Amino acid sequence: MKQITGDLLEKVRATSPLIHNITNFVVMNSTANILLAAGASPVMAHAPEEVEEMTGLADALVLNIGTLQSDWVVSMILAGKAANRKGIPVVLDPVGAGATKFRTDTVKHIMDEVDISVLRGNASEIFSLAWADIRTRGVDTSLAVTPDMIHDAKKLAVKLGCILAVSGPEDLVTDGRQVFQIANGHPLMTKVTGIGCGLSAVTGAFCARADGDLVSATAASLGYYGLCGDLAARVSRKPGGFFTAFLDTLYALSSQDIEGSLNVHPV
Amino acid sequence: MKQITGDLLEKVRATSPLIHNITNFVVMNSTANILLAAGASPVMAHAPEEVEEMTGLADALVLNIGTLQSDWVVSMILAGKAANRKGIPVVLDPVGAGATKFRTDTVKHIMDEVDISVLRGNASEIFSLAWADIRTRGVDTSLAVTPDMIHDAKKLAVKLGCILAVSGPEDLVTDGRQVFQIANGHPLMTKVTGIGCGLSAVTGAFCARADGDLVSATAASLGYYGLCGDLAARVSRKPGGFFTAFLDTLYALSSQDIEGSLNVHPV
Amino acid sequence: MKQITGDLLEKVRATSPLIHNITNFVVMNSTANILLAAGASPVMAHAPEEVEEMTGLADALVLNIGTLQSDWVVSMILAGKAANRKGIPVVLDPVGAGATKFRTDTVKHIMDEVDISVLRGNASEIFSLAWADIRTRGVDTSLAVTPDMIHDAKKLAVKLGCILAVSGPEDLVTDGRQVFQIANGHPLMTKVTGIGCGLSAVTGAFCARADGDLVSATAASLGYYGLCGDLAARVSRKPGGFFTAFLDTLYALSSQDIEGSLNVHPV
Numbered sequence: 001m002k003q004i005t006g007d008l009l010e011k012v013r014a015t016s017p018l019i020h021n022i023t024n025f026v027v028m029n030s031t032a033n034i035l036l037a038a039g040a041s042p043v044m045a046h047a048p049e050e051v052e053e054m055t056g057l058a059d060a061l062v063l064n065i066g067t068l069q070s071d072w073v074v075s076m077i078l079a080g081k082a083a084n085r086k087g088i089p090v091v092l093d094p095v096g097a098g099a100t101k102f103r104t105d106t107v108k109h110i111m112d113e114v115d116i117s118v119l120r121g122n123a124s125e126i127f128s129l130a131w132a133d134i135r136t137r138g139v140d141t142s143l144a145v146t147p148d149m150i151h152d153a154k155k156l157a158v159k160l161g162c163i164l165a166v167s168g169p170e171d172l173v174t175d176g177r178q179v180f181q182i183a184n185g186h187p188l189m190t191k192v193t194g195i196g197c198g199l200s201a202v203t204g205a206f207c208a209r210a211d212g213d214l215v216s217a218t219a220a221s222l223g224y225y226g227l228c229g230d231l232a233a234r235v236s237r238k239p240g241g242f243f244t245a246f247l248d249t250l251y252a253l254s255s256q257d258i259e260g261s262l263n264v265h266p267v
Numbered sequence: 268m269k270q271i272t273g274d275l276l277e278k279v280r281a282t283s284p285l286i287h288n289i290t291n292f293v294v295m296n297s298t299a300n301i302l303l304a305a306g307a308s309p310v311m312a313h314a315p316e317e318v319e320e321m322t323g324l325a326d327a328l329v330l331n332i333g334t335l336q337s338d339w340v341v342s343m344i345l346a347g348k349a350a351n352r353k354g355i356p357v358v359l360d361p362v363g364a365g366a367t368k369f370r371t372d373t374v375k376h377i378m379d380e381v382d383i384s385v386l387r388g389n390a391s392e393i394f395s396l397a398w399a400d401i402r403t404r405g406v407d408t409s410l411a412v413t414p415d416m417i418h419d420a421k422k423l424a425v426k427l428g429c430i431l432a433v434s435g436p437e438d439l440v441t442d443g444r445q446v447f448q449i450a451n452g453h454p455l456m457t458k459v460t461g462i463g464c465g466l467s468a469v470t471g472a473f474c475a476r477a478d479g480d481l482v483s484a485t486a487a488s489l490g491y492y493g494l495c496g497d498l499a500a501r502v503s504r505k506p507g508g509f510f511t512a513f514l515d516t517l518y519a520l521s522s523q524d525i526e527g528s529l530n531v532h533p534v
Numbered sequence: 535m536k537q538i539t540g541d542l543l544e545k546v547r548a549t550s551p552l553i554h555n556i557t558n559f560v561v562m563n564s565t566a567n568i569l570l571a572a573g574a575s576p577v578m579a580h581a582p583e584e585v586e587e588m589t590g591l592a593d594a595l596v597l598n599i600g601t602l603q604s605d606w607v608v609s610m611i612l613a614g615k616a617a618n619r620k621g622i623p624v625v626l627d628p629v630g631a632g633a634t635k636f637r638t639d640t641v642k643h644i645m646d647e648v649d650i651s652v653l654r655g656n657a658s659e660i661f662s663l664a665w666a667d668i669r670t671r672g673v674d675t676s677l678a679v680t681p682d683m684i685h686d687a688k689k690l691a692v693k694l695g696c697i698l699a700v701s702g703p704e705d706l707v708t709d710g711r712q713v714f715q716i717a718n719g720h721p722l723m724t725k726v727t728g729i730g731c732g733l734s735a736v737t738g739a740f741c742a743r744a745d746g747d748l749v750s751a752t753a754a755s756l757g758y759y760g761l762c763g764d765l766a767a768r769v770s771r772k773p774g775g776f777f778t779a780f781l782d783t784l785y786a787l788s789s790q791d792i793e794g795s796l797n798v799h800p801v
Contacts, residue, residue, distance in 0.1 A: 026295040026311050028560040028601070032727035037773050042727065043630070044560050047603045050636035057633060067295070069314045096310070099324065102317035191518070193299035193309065239304050240514030247774030251725070293562040293578050334562070336581045363577070366591060369584035458785070460566035460576065506571050507781030 001180070001264040005220040006255045008206050013039030017059035017208035019201055020083075022046050022076050024066030024095065027194030030243075031064075034198035037250035038224075040205035046072055051079040060088050060204035063114075064197055065106055066095035073106055080114030089117040089207035089214060093200035097121065098128025111160065117207060118218050120165040120200040123149065130156045145170040150179055150267060165203060165218050167196055171226065173219040180219035183263040184226025186233040192243045199225050202250075223264035228253055230261065268447070268531040272487035273522045275473050280306030284326035284475035286468055287350075289313050289343050291333030291362065294461030297510075301465035304517035305491075307472035313339055318346040327355050327471035330381075331464055332373055333362035340373055347381030356384040356474035356481060360467035364388065365395025378427065384474060385485050387432040387467040390416065397423045412437040417446055417534060432470060432485050434463055438493065440486040447486035450530040451493025453500040455509045462513075466492045469517075490531035495520055497528065535714070535798040539754040540789045542740050547573030551593035551742035553735055554617075556580050556610050558600030558629065561728030564777075568732035571784035572758075574739035585609045589616040594738035597648075598731055599640055600629035607640055614648030623651040623741035623748060627734035631655065632662025645694065651741060652752050654699040654734040657683065664690045679704040684713060684801060699737060699752050701730055705760065707753040714753035717797040718760025720767040726777045733759050736784075757798035762787055764795065 018041045023031055028044055035042040045054040048071075055061050061083040063076045083090045092114075094107040107129060110116070119126060123145075130152065145168060157164045158176035166172040171182035189195045203221040210217035228249040235245035285308045290298055295311055302309040312321040315338075322328050328350040330343045350357045359381075361374040374396060377383070386393060390412075397419065412435060424431045425443035433439040438449035456462045470488040477484035495516040502512035552575045557565055562578055569576040579588040582605075589595050595617040597610045617624045626648075628641040641663060644650070653660060657679075664686065679702060691698045692710035700706040705716035723729045737755040744751035762783040769779035 024311070025292050025559050026299055029296055029563055029727060032560055033773065033777075036725050036727060043633075044558070044601050045630070045634070046601060047636060049604065050602070050634040053634040053636070067311050067313060068317070070316065096312070099310075100312070100317040100320040102314060102320070191303050193296060193303060236515075238515035238518050239300065240511035240518075243300075244511060244774035244778060248770075248772035251772050251774075291578070292559050293566055296563055334578050334580060335584070337583065363579070366577075367579070367584040367587040369581060369587070458570050460563060460570060503782075505782035505785050506567065507778035507785075510567075511778060 001220060001223060002258050002262050004216050005223050005262055005264070006258045008209055008217055008220050009224055009253070011209040012205050015209065016041040017205050018043060018057060019060050019062055019204050019208065020045065020055050020058035020079065021062045021064070021201060022051065022072065022079055023062065023064035023197060026066055027197040030194035031198050031201045033247055034250060035201050035205060037247045038202050038205060046075050048075050048078055051075045052082040055079045055082040056086060058088065059208035060091065062091045062201045062204040063110065064093040064095055064200060065103055066197065068103060068106060073109065076110055077113045080110065084115045089204060090114060091118045091120055091200050091204040091207065092116045093197055094119065094121045094125045095197065097125040104128055116162045117214055118163045118165055118203055119160065120167070120203055122167050122196065126164055126166050127152065127156070129160065145172055145181065154179065163215055163218050165222060167199065171222045173215060173222060175215045178215045179267040181265055181267050182219060182222045182226055184223055184230055186229040188233050188237065188239060188242045189229045191239040219264050223262050224253065227257065227262055231257065268487060268490060269525050269529050271483050272490050272529055272531070273525045275476055275484055275487050276491055276520070278476040279472050282476065283308045284472050285310060285324060286327050286329055286471045286475065287312065287322050287325035287346065288329045288468055289318065289339065289346055290329065290331035290464060293333055294464040297461035298465050298468045300514060301517060302468050302472060304514045305469050305472060313342045315342050315345055318342045319349040322346045322349040323353060325355060326475035327358065329358045329468045329471040330377065331360040331362055331467060332370055333464065335370060335373060340376065343377055344380045347377065351382045356471060357381060358385045358387055358467050358471045358474065359383045360464055361386065361388045361392045361396070362464065364392045371395055383429045384481055385430040385432055385470055386427065387434070387470055389434050389463065393431055393433050394419065394423070396427065412439055412448065421446065430482055430485050432489060434466065438489045440482060440489060442482045445482045446534040448532055448534050449486060449489045449493055451490055451497055453496040455500050455504065455506060456496045458506040459510045486531050490529050491520065494524065494529055498524065535750070535754060535757060536792050536796050538750050539757050539796055539798070540792045542743055542751055542754050543758055543787070545743040546739050549743065550575040551739050552577060552591060553594050553596055553738050553742065554579065554589050554592035554613065555596045555735055556585065556606065556613055557596065557598035557731060560600055561731040564728035565732050565735045567781055568784060569735050569739060571781045572736050572739060580606055580609045582609050582612055585613040586616040589613045590620060592622060593742035594623045594625065596625045596735045596738040597644065598627040598629055598734060599637055600731065602637060602640060607644065610644055611647045614644065618649045623738060624648060625652045625654055625734050625738040625741065626650045627731055628653065628655045628659045628663070629731065631659045638662055650696045651748055652697045652699055652737055653694065654701070654737055656701050656730065660698055660700050661686065661690070663694065679706055679715065688713065697749055697752050699756060701733065705756045707749060707756060709749045712749045713801040715799055715801050716753060716756045716760055718757055718764055720763040722767050722771065722773060722776045723763045725773040753798050757796050758787065761791065761796055765791065
């Protein structure tokens with residue numbers, strides 16, 4: 001995975017894939033900065049008049065349901081269908097799924113209408129789509145990765161027909177057959193808003209340059225991102241300084257850093 | 268107040284109260300980061316389909332009328348009524364009240380419909396609700412604290428039936444009977460957008476853990492926040508570095524810092 | 535231009551012009567912080583109920599069509615007409631013009647209804663208003679400045695009846711008669727979102743204090759801004775640290791810095 005991750009990062013930096021984001025108000029700025037630091041090119045557009053045309057220019061589409069409102073869902077579906085027609089990856093971040101019926105229902109509605117390539121969220125958000133009795137507390141709940149979770153994630157990936165990227169103290173990526181576990185990442189990443197949403201966008205950028213193997217590209221993006229968190233925490237152990245260092249590390253991470261510290265493994 | 272402030276900060280850090288914010292587009296990101304740095308857990312949600320359910324999960328509700336639009340007011344009132352039914356604190360930040368009729372009228376409309384626990388703003392915003400001849404210039408005007416202002420604030424707190432937290436070079440907190448004056452804080456706090464809005468959210472977090480005495484909790488939150496500004500200004504005297512240091516200080520402030528430099532006193 | 539730039543910067547810092555922004559969700563926070571660092575006073579308001587009243591309090595109006603939606607265009611035109619009646623400068627940032635028909639058409643529609651003082655964007659955005667065959671890729675495309683571009687910009691400025699401020703590796707300002715070229719600025723400015731949008735707002739602040747000569751004021755604002763980018767890149771060569779240093783430099787730039795390194799020249 002070290003070679004794949006380094007190669008994809010170089011491709012993103014060299015070719016700046018255009019990532020069309022329909023995302024929430026809290027993280028629009030940080031998501032754009034995270035994509036720029038990673039080497040991609042962000043655009044945010046949500047008006048029904050233009051989303052299909054904008055998706056037509058893009059290399060990947062990232063949908064995110066934080067600060068959800070109903071008229072934006074219409075645009076998400078228009079853009080999602082345009083992405084499907086064009087054959088570019090679509091990443092869905094189900095922020096707060098399980099917390100309210102509106103969020104959970106909206107994720108299901110989007111997934112009925114749009115072929116999602118990767119569903120990226122924390123465990124409670126992802127599994128809220130499988131079991132009705134999980135209750136998200138805000139957007140930062142997480143569960144530990146267990147053999148049961150791997151089993152459940154594989155089943156859910158098959159049922160939903162997409163790759164699942166489950167973030168937590170350890171991350172898990174699966175399409176139902178392949179499974180990767182990612183041990184990079186740092187607890188300070190939960191002390192800055194929008195870090196998870198930014199990851200969904202970076203996953204879109206990696207998938208945009210994946211040449212077909214989206215499972216590896218997704219695992220690579222999570223490894224790259226978590227490793228940047230690890231290294232940023234060596235620069236600052238407080239959230240303000242950490243986020244600055246995190247952007248700097250996304251921008252400057254070297255292949256030696258990847259060689260030395262990436263911790264992504266097939267299970 | 269040093270003991271109360273330290274105890275409330277520890278409680279917020281230990282229990283991460285969920286703060287439901289319906290706030291403006293400018294400060295959503297900084298408010299979330301400020302709440303996270305202070306130890307609380309932020310959620311932003313404004314759709315009428317979900318605000319009541321989200322407030323039902325929360326420990327406090329924070330309403331903020333910057334970048335106001337009329338359909339959001341409907342959601343603010345739905346959420347406010349849900350918070351009142353649940354008995355959790357509601358903080359209202361009347362950004363720009365007095366600047367336009369729409370803002371002033373909206374504050375009055377919200378206060379007719381929702382029991383507000385704490386009204387937190389600068390002097391011109393707060394007093395625009397009392398006297399029609401005050402005119403806010405943008406959102407950063409402030410007046411000096413005077414004995415007249417204390418007198419007027421007490422009267423206004425009784426009339427409005429809520430705690431007033433008036434920010435300025437010196438801050439004032441009163442419910443009409445008790446009065447606290449807060450001498451912490453630094454002028455650089457006015458050179459970064461959203462610092463005031465972030466304070467309203469932190470006040471929500473402190474009130475969420477207050478065990479009934481919301482006046483002390485409000486004064487404590489202003490003291491904690493201003494003290495973090497004082498200490499951050501020792502790290503950087505320029506706004507970019509200051510905001511980074513401010514987040515770091517919110518996160519790392521110790522009980523020794525509070526013991527040594529908190530400047531909150533009953534009047 | 536060094537004298538003019540230094541004088542305008544001092545006037546902005548001394549008098550804090552109120553800049554009314556109707557801008558996009560991605561950059562609201564960074565634009566407010568950039569204006570504050572430059573010494574101006576930002577306000578963001580977009581509701582049709584209040585935009586005219588808010589513009590009536592302001593010293594300049596800045597319109598920006600990133601994250602465009604149709605109901606905001608109504609407010610932009612209401613505010614623009616109010617600014618025209620009051621005689622304050624109006625800056626329009628045509629983010630993404632040329633990328634979608636909706637954006638290009640909206641710029642034209644706004645310019646039919648409102649007298650624009652300064653149109654500030656990158657070359658592909660600006661020239662998309664002249665030639666239909668330019669296609670913006672996202673919002674960060676730029677072309678090199680050439681004699682042809684100067685010729686075309688002068689013609690387009692006359693046709694549109696406003697000052698053009700064309701950002702790129704070198705910047706160009708013209709009203710069709712006078713032409714200024716600005717060689718300040720650093721490539722890292724394209725690695726942080728909202729830097730261009732922030733410039734449009736700062737141009738509004740400089741024009742608000744221009745005493746009639748808006749062409750020089752626009753060139754001065756681009757010189758000041760690019761110089762701050764140059765100096766910030768000496769502090770950090772990575773985007774997180776760079777943006778912090780950029781805000782700090784906007785705040786602290788001295789007349790000696792301008793004397794030593796401003797690179798703005800009439801052509």
